[in-house]
Amino acid sequence: xxxxxxxxxxxxxxxxxxxxxxxxxxxxxxxxxxxxxxxxxxxxxxxxxxxxxxxxxxxxxxxxxxxxxxxxxxxxxxxxxxxxxxxxxxxxxxxxxxxxxxxxxxxxxxxxxxxxxxxxxxxxxxxxxxxxxxxxxxxxxxxxxxxxxxxxxxxxxxxxxxxxxxxxxxxxxxxxxxxxxxxxxxxxxxxxxxxxxxxxxxxxxxxxxxxxxxxxxxxxxxxxxxxxxxxxxxxxxxxxxxxxxxxxxxxxxxxxxxxxxxxxxxxxxxxxxxxxxxxxxxxxxxxxxxxxxxxxxxxxxxxxxxxxxxxxxxxxxxxxxxxxxxxxxxxx
Amino acid sequence: xxxxxxxxxxxxxxxxxxxxxxxxxxxxxxxxxxxxxxxxxxxxxxxxxxxxxxxxxxxxxxxxxxxxxxxxxxxxxxxxxxxxxxxxxxxxxxxxxxxxxxxxxxxxxxxxxxxxxxxxxxxxxxxxxxxxxxxxxxxxxxxxxxxxxxxxxxxxxxxxxxxxxxxxxxxxxxxxxxxxxxxxxxxxxxxxxxxxxxxxxxxxxxxxxxxxxxxxxxxxxxxxxxxxxxxxxxxxxxxxxxxxxxxxxxxxxxxxxxxxxxxxxxxxxxxxxxxxxxxxxxxxxxxxx
Numbered sequence: 164x165x166x167x168x169x170x171x172x173x174x175x176x177x178x179x180x181x182x183x184x185x186x187x188x189x190x191x192x193x194x195x196x197x198x199x200x201x202x203x204x205x206x207x208x209x210x211x212x213x214x215x216x217x218x219x220x221x222x223x224x225x226x227x228x229x230x231x232x233x234x235x236x237x238x239x240x241x242x243x244x245x246x247x248x249x250x251x252x253x254x255x256x257x258x259x260x261x262x263x264x265x266x267x268x269x270x271x272x273x274x275x276x277x278x279x280x281x282x283x284x285x286x287x288x289x290x291x292x293x294x295x296x297x298x299x300x301x302x303x304x305x306x307x308x309x310x311x312x313x314x315x316x317x318x319x320x321x322x323x324x325x326x327x328x329x330x331x332x333x334x335x336x337x338x339x340x341x342x343x344x345x346x347x348x349x350x351x352x353x354x355x356x357x358x359x360x361x362x363x364x365x366x367x368x369x370x371x372x373x374x375x376x377x378x379x380x381x382x383x384x385x386x387x388x389x390x391x392x393x394x395x396x397x398x399x400x401x402x403x404x405x406x407x408x409x410x411x412x413x414x415x416x417x418x419x420x421x422x423x424x425x426x427x428x429x430x431x432x433x434x435x436x437x438x439x440x441x442x443x444x445x446x447x448x449x450x451x452x453x454x455x456x457x458x459x460x461x462x463x464x465x466x467x468x469x470x471x472x473x474x475x476x477x478x479x480x481x482x483x484x485x486x487x488x489x490x491x492x493x494x495x
Numbered sequence: 496x497x498x499x500x501x502x503x504x505x506x507x508x509x510x511x512x513x514x515x516x517x518x519x520x521x522x523x524x525x526x527x528x529x530x531x532x533x534x535x536x537x538x539x540x541x542x543x544x545x546x547x548x549x550x551x552x553x554x555x556x557x558x559x560x561x562x563x564x565x566x567x568x569x570x571x572x573x574x575x576x577x578x579x580x581x582x583x584x585x586x587x588x589x590x591x592x593x594x595x596x597x598x599x600x601x602x603x604x605x606x607x608x609x610x611x612x613x614x615x616x617x618x619x620x621x622x623x624x625x626x627x628x629x630x631x632x633x634x635x636x637x638x639x640x641x642x643x644x645x646x647x648x649x650x651x652x653x654x655x656x657x658x659x660x661x662x663x664x665x666x667x668x669x670x671x672x673x674x675x676x677x678x679x680x681x682x683x684x685x686x687x688x689x690x691x692x693x694x695x696x697x698x699x700x701x702x703x704x705x706x707x708x709x710x711x712x713x714x715x716x717x718x719x720x721x722x723x724x725x726x727x728x729x730x731x732x733x734x735x736x737x738x739x740x741x742x743x744x745x746x747x748x749x750x751x752x753x754x755x756x757x758x759x760x761x762x763x764x765x766x767x768x769x770x771x772x773x774x775x776x777x778x779x780x781x782x783x784x
Contacts, residue, residue, distance in 0.1 A: 233591050280770075284777045286590060287534055291729040294722060295770045302763040418722070422598055429595055459614075463606020469599030473592050474584065 183358040192440045196343055200336075207335040209451065213444050214342040215404050218349045220428045220439035222396035225353060227425070228434030229362060230389050231369030232282070235421050236293030237397060239277075239300045240270040242416025244398025246304060246311055249411035252320035259322050263345070263402045270398020271391050278390035282383060294418070301416045317411035331407070338407040345403055349396055350436075356392065357436055365389055369434075426469055432479030441480050504634065506752045512640040514747025515647025516706030518740050520720075521727035522654065523695015529671045529734015531586055531688055536597040538699060539717035539724050540604040544570045545700025546712035547608060550617045559622045563704045571697030578692045583685075601717045608714040616711040643705060650701070651740065658736055667691055671734040723750075726765075730772055732782025741780060 173181065199210055219241055226232045244266035251262045273296075281292040304311045311317055324330035329337045356362045367375045368382055375382050405411045414420065423446075431442025446465075453461035476483050524538040545566045552562035581600075585593055621639045628635040658664035670677040670684050678684050703712065710720055726746055731739030746765070753764055772780065 227591070233594065235594070280774060284773070287528065287725075287729055287733065288773055288777045288779075290534070290590075290594070291725060292770060292773055294725070295766045295773070298722065299763055299766040299770070302760075302766065306759060306763065418718070425595070426598070429591075459609060460606040462602045466599040466602025466606065469595055469602065470581075473588075473596040473599065474581075477592065 189437075192437075193347065200339055200343075204334065204336075207339045209447065211335055211339045211342050211407055212404075213447050214339070214346050215400055215407070216424070216427065216447065217439055217443045218342075218346045218403065219397055219400040219424055220431075220443050221346075221349055221353050221436075222393040222400065223424055223428050224433055224436065224439055225356065225389055225393040225396070227428065228436075228438065229357060229369065230365040230386055232386065232390065233290060234293040235290055235418065235425070236295075236297035237393075237424060238416055238418070238420035239293075239297040240274055240394040240397035241401035241404075241420065241424075242300060242304065242411075243273055244270040244401030245405040245411045245415050246317065246401075247398070248402030249317045249320045249405035249409075250310060252322050252406065252409070253317060257321050257323040259325050259341075259406050262322070262406060263399055266402025266405075267395040267399040270401070271395030273398075274391040274394020275387065278387040278394070282386045282390060297416065297418065297421060301413065304416055305413055311411070311413075314413055316413060317405070320405060320409040320411070322406050322409060335407075342403055342407060345399065349399065352392075353396075354436060356389075361385065361388070366434075426465065428479075430468070430472060430479050432481030435481055438479055438481050445480070501634070502755070506755055507748060508636055508644075509640065510748030510751035511744070512643045512647075512747075513709060513751055514743040515644055515651075516702050516709055517723060517727050517747055518743035519647060519650055519702030520699045520706070521724045521731075521743065522736065522739050523692075523698045524724060525728045525731060525733060525735060525739045526667065526671070527688070527692055527695050528728060530667070530674070530684075530691055533582065533586060534590055534593045534597070535582070536594060536721060536725070537600040537604065537717055538695075539720050540601060541570050541574060541696040541699040542703030542706075542710075542720070543604070543608060543712055543714075543716035544573070545703035546617060546707045546716070547612060548700070549704035549707070550612075550619075550712065553620065559625075563701065566704045567697045567701040570700035571693040574693050574696035575689060578689055582692070601721075604717055605714045608716075612714070614714060616713045617707065619707040619711070621708065639708060643709075646705065650698070654698070655736060663687075663690070726769055728779075730769060730779055732779030735779075735781045738779055738781030 196210075196214065199206070203210070219237075222240075223234075223237050226234065226237075247269045248262045248266040251257075251265060256262060277296050281289060281296070284292060305313055307313075322331060325337065325341060329341075331337045364375065364380055364385055367380070368385060372382060401415065404415070427442040427446040428439055429442070430438075430446055431440065432438035449468075450461065450465070453464055457464070472479060478485065520539070520542045523541075524535060527533060527535060545563075548566035548569050549562045552565055553559060557565065581596075585596055625639045625642060627638055629638040629641050631641075658667060666677070666682050666687055669680070670682060670687055674684055703710070703716070710716070713719070723746065727739045727742045730745070731737075731742035749768070750762070750765055753760065753762065757764075776782070
């Protein structure tokens, strides 16, 4: 049934459709990314890394920002994806797209299994369980040296040209566009999820679990579903990094990695899909600049920034922008 | 047979020394978590601070025991303004904010430690009387670790008596059980929390200082040992004194055994075991539901 418009007011359906419509500023990141490709050819390597991390941060936003699952173990999925794609590449399966699918699939499977097991807990226990899974994976990657290269990292990854046509060039042009396309697909999927009824119900779970239970939503199944999707997406991000750098490192499956991605997301603002697009480039450029200015202590400044964000700017930079906008509007 | 026995004794001995240090460092976190529900990932930085202050004092000629005690007192005193100015602002905040804030604190503390003391581990110099071996009849043990176990037990007994037998302890227990009720009975829970926080930080500093031989004092101490501290608390159960003790025993001894018997597997089994324990009892072995 289609609701009829009443006296000029948009109908509820129209309001809902309008709310989720694509807006002009949502195209900005893509314009910037394409402009960077043509204008900053010397920075393509950093750019590729940023796009890659963006996908990772986006996957974290789905579970942290929307479903409200606080995790310190998200790097487990990233690392599993990286090692899957990397090991496939090192062992003769060099076709990139199927390698990426395998990376996402395996990480998603781990997300599903671990989600079923750990998502019934909350608070500190959940935090510890996500950490335990991360460290188990890290130890496994560290000790299975015959497969993963252990502490030295995975060497000798070879990747075929994409679709048999576009080979990875020395300047990183193919890698950049490859990451950009995968990120776009990931963003499109995330946007669809977030604006779907399922995505709305996740926000409901984040805001008030008890009420969601009360209205009959199957909370646990929804959480497991989004956890699996986010894990697969993180796995794809890890696989991308392994394929574009032809390497996989133990530090990608670490607490530091989980913490860094969490910080990037929070810096930009979580639970709004675009926080990652602000936080990730900002963090990585800041890291690049600070580590050159102050190589020994740059993370100390990141720490100060993090404390400041928590104390004075909850909601990150986008949250600050929101508040600024409302203040300006009120004055006008 | 005799060789197997020697290995078991050795594992138990070193595991016990390990467990003592872990417990003394982590117990403060358990109590503050139980009291205010504050997820303080930066608790390990108090232990590191204790180690650093003790090393500096000893460098200035203060004898070992005095340096350790002074370090614990100094860190406890320093934790009060930190708690009042920063932590207290986040008591009502969500778990995520607390996690992020304390990760930020860890980063800052690492940078400060690196700036003041450099990136290398601090040399641990036990007094000459405590180095060497002590003969216990059937075999000999390193004196310092034997002393560590004895001192550890003494501290634990003192702590338990404080919490179980004094008025202050009764208030803490009441507040952990039901903070609102305790408040309405006229217990000043804010002040109580500051005191408990200082006590926990001081204990952590003490553990960090006397345990510097087992857990070397480096700038990234808080990060490196974070997981072990968290495991002790989560497996033991929040707000409990007994639980973390058994958890520390379990962790200290099994960690030593793993490193001794199956070094090629590393810590994999430890984390697998923690996963299983927490799934079986999400609130820890001795946690209140």
